[in-house]
Amino acid sequence: MKRSGGLVLAVTAAALFAAPACAAERHHARGPAHAYDGLWSVSIHTKTGPCDPSYRYPARIVGGQIVQAVNDYSYQISGSVVSSGAIAVTVSRGLASATGYGRLHGGSGGGRWRAGDTCSGTWSAMRRASN
Secondary structure, eight states: HHHHHHHHHHHHHHHHHOOOOHHHHHHHHHSSSOOOOHHHHHHHEEEEESSSSSEEEEEEEEEEEOOOOSSOOOEEEEEEEEETOOOEEEEETTTTTEEEEEEEEEEEEEEEETTTTTTEEEEEEEEEEEE
């Protein structure tokens, strides 16, 4: 990922925490509440590769599913967090994609992400509000 492709990393930041808002609301209405549900602030840091050095974005967890916190449908997000706090997410836009793994505990969490063989780094998250 070159700086011109840095949007994939930006998308990863938004996602580390798939569905448009209306689908998320439908899922929440029929699914049980989850311990990690809520609005999260996610910070992404590049450790290797030519991607931009850092990003900060909002993300939302609804019924244990990672959904978009903003109405930007230019990328796709899929992922989930389980009751132990283990989290996995894949974000894609066009032919580019990035994957993140880690763990949430209480109101914070962190882990690692990778975009192919080009860029990698760490992420951290803090809960801003519960659903």
